[in-house]
Amino acid sequence: MREAVLGPQEAGAVDARLASAGLLDLAMEEAGAAVAAACHAFPPGPVLLLAGSGANGGDALVAARHLHLRGREVTVLAAPARHELTRLNRRRLRAVGVTPQPLSPQGMRRHAAGAALLVDGLLGTGFRPPLRPPLVALIEAIQAAGRPVLSIDLPSGLDALSAEGGLSVQADATVTLMGWKPALLFGEAAARAGQVTLTPLTVPATWVQQAALADRPTDAELGTLLPVRRPDAHKGVAGHVWVLGGHPGTTGAPALAAAGALRAGAGLVTVHSLADVPLVMPELMVRRHPDWTAAFASLGTRRPDAVAVGMGLGPQAAEVAREVLAWQVPTVLDADALQPELASLGHDACIWTPHPGEAARLLGVSTPDLTRFPLDAARSLQQRLGGVVIFKGGPSVIAHPGGLSVARGGHPGMASAGMGDTLSGVLAALLGQGLLPWAAAVAGVRLHARAGERAAATHGYGLSASDVAHELGAAWMELRAAAG
Numbered sequence: 001m002r003e004a005v006l007g008p009q010e011a012g013a014v015d016a017r018l019a020s021a022g023l024l025d026l027a028m029e030e031a032g033a034a035v036a037a038a039c040h041a042f043p044p045g046p047v048l049l050l051a052g053s054g055a056n057g058g059d060a061l062v063a064a065r066h067l068h069l070r071g072r073e074v075t076v077l078a079a080p081a082r083h084e085l086t087r088l089n090r091r092r093l094r095a096v097g098v099t100p101q102p103l104s105p106q107g108m109r110r111h112a113a114g115a116a117l118l119v120d121g122l123l124g125t126g127f128r129p130p131l132r133p134p135l136v137a138l139i140e141a142i143q144a145a146g147r148p149v150l151s152i153d154l155p156s157g158l159d160a161l162s163a164e165g166g167l168s169v170q171a172d173a174t175v176t177l178m179g180w181k182p183a184l185l186f187g188e189a190a191a192r193a194g195q196v197t198l199t200p201l202t203v204p205a206t207w208v209q210q211a212a213l214a215d216r217p218t219d220a221e222l223g224t225l226l227p228v229r230r231p232d233a234h235k236g237v238a239g240h241v242w243v244l245g246g247h248p249g250t251t252g253a254p255a256l257a258a259a260g261a262l263r264a265g266a267g268l269v270t271v272h273s274l275a276d277v278p279l280v281m282p283e284l285m286v287r288r289h290p291d292w293t294a295a296f297a298s299l300g301t302r303r304p305d306a307v308a309v310g311m312g313l314g315p316q317a318a319e320v321a322r323e324v325l326a327w328q329v330p331t332v333l334d335a336d337a338l339q340p341e342l343a344s345l346g347h348d349a350c351i352w353t354p355h356p357g358e359a360a361r362l363l364g365v366s367t368p369d370l371t372r373f374p375l376d377a378a379r380s381l382q383q384r385l386g387g388v389v390i391f392k393g394g395p396s397v398i399a400h401p402g403g404l405s406v407a408r409g410g411h412p413g414m415a416s417a418g419m420g421d422t423l424s425g426v427l428a429a430l431l432g433q434g435l436l437p438w439a440a441a442v443a444g445v446r447l448h449a450r451a452g453e454r455a456a457a458t459h460g461y462g463l464s465a466s467d468v469a470h471e472l473g474a475a476w477m478e479l480r481a482a483a484g
């Protein structure tokens with residue numbers, strides 16, 4: 001099932017809709033039950049639950065009731081409830097014999113000493129930074145307690161939309177509700193969440209869609225996008241990819257892109273370069289040109305099915321990319337071709353693949369400004385460049401005219417030189433096989449990430465881009481198999 005990446009909901013609007021059908025009550029009940037179930041994965045012993053004033057606190061109160069009814073010793077420290085359902089669940093908790101005590105850092109410290117587990121229900125998606133003092137002291141007290149922590153929805157103190165950690169709870173596990181929040185997927189914030197499990201909640205799909213900022217497609221969905229060849233297929237129908245790149249000192253980059261293209265099913269791959277590009281696979285065709293004017297003259301009016309341009313291309317990259325963009329063929333722009341002066345020259349069949357440094361150059365902002373809010377960064381890049389943008393990272397965000405998509409998987413071993421070059425080749429291969437740019441982008445990024453995961457199983461942090469290219473075929477088979 002396609003999962004949503006959710007932004008903070010406008011609590012009032014959601015409440016009104018849900019409350020009218022009594023569904024918010026059911027949703028909170030489901031949420032609390034899931035949290036209680038997750039507590040059983042921790043060692044046995046007393047559970048200290050911390051409930052804030054909003055609905056996140058309400059979830060904690062429901063969890064406390066479920067735990068108590070199953071015979072688990074619980075202590076609940078709760079802030080005065082501002083949320084109607086939270087008040088209701090406070091009454092329900094009292095009715096089964098558990099009376100919440102006032103929430104304070106002192107009380108927290110006193111009770112944490114005897115607790116086997118802390119449940120953090122202080123703040124959820126309703127939190128708006130900066131953190132106010134009473135919460136600062138509480139979060140510091142949670143950290144100082146040194147007990148295992150299970151957070152509800154997201155660790156308290158994290159801004160659901162931001163990748164920043166800041167002062168926030170360091171959880172061992174998080175039960176997130178309804179959909180993934182950006183904070184659980186990116187940067188320092190994601191590292192605060194520990195092991196995350198998603199509890200979907202039985203609410204109408206339209207509500208989830210309304211709250212969603214992005215989607216997060218599964219392998220089964222992405223596998224259906226990969227092309228299937230007829231038995232009588234020949235290399236002429238599998239796409240001819242041209243790779244334009246390389247410069248003395250960076251000749252490996254186009255070679256890696258070309259290997260990525262071949263391993264992602266391109267029928268023919270030709271590298272055009274002014275430099276002496278290594279023939280990393282004998283199946284590649286490499287044409288060395290004296291200069292780019294001569295190169296374009298010799299190519300005449302011949303055009304490939306798809307182009308990847310920019311990898312290790314050096315100082316003339318903008319000029320070369322300008323010429324390529326005028327061809328109006330499906331084009332992947334990477335590395336040195338990611339220049340601000342090309343922004344207005346793109347077309348609908350372009351895929352731009354900046355990493356955060358290149359994205360900052362394209363938008364004229366600082367890298368941290370972009371990595372803090374990766375979904376906003378991807379959206380801004382797409383608005384500036386048009387076509388499809390892949391804002392690369394772990395994970396990457398794909399911005400296309402239909403919205404945003406957050407990729408799954410990959411491996412930290414992929415943080416090594418040349419990895420993006422291989423991705424460019426993969427994308428060009430998929431474009432050359434007829435995929436629409438958005439489909440090539442979402443399927444290509446996942447194919448590359450899955451190949452990275454497979455290669456990392458053998459090579460760990462010693463992973464190279466060539467290792468990833470070698471796993472592309474197996475990753476392709478897996479994705480297709482997942483599609484059924």
Ligand SMILES: NC(=O)C1=CN([C@@H]2O[C@H](COP(=O)(O)OP(=O)(O)OC[C@H]3O[C@@H](n4cnc5c(N)ncnc54)[C@H](O)[C@@H]3O)[C@@H](O)[C@H]2O)[C@@H](O)CC1
Nearest residue numbers: 011027028054055056123124125126127128130131132153
């Ligand atoms: N919307 C839904 O469909 C569901 C939401 N649920 C829960 O509801 C949560 C959202 O609930 P709410 O919107 O009530 O918000 P929260 O429970 O996240 O917190 C809101 C409260 O936090 C305090 N707060 C906000 N900013 C603060 C700051 N800077 N410093 C200190 N305190 C601050 C305010 O006092 C506010 O009352 C979700 O995270 C989830 O846990 C679940 O009950 C399941 C269903």
Ligand SMILES: Nc1ncnc2c1ncn2[C@@H]1O[C@H](COP(=O)(O)OP(=O)(O)O)[C@@H](O)[C@H]1O
Nearest residue numbers: 355393394410411412414415417418419420421
């Ligand atoms: N920690 C990570 N988790 C998942 N994928 C990663 C991670 N680090 C890097 N990658 C992937 O590796 C690629 C790196 O691209 P890039 O920075 O352009 O490399 P290069 O410029 O060396 O070719 C991107 O596709 C990125 O998504």
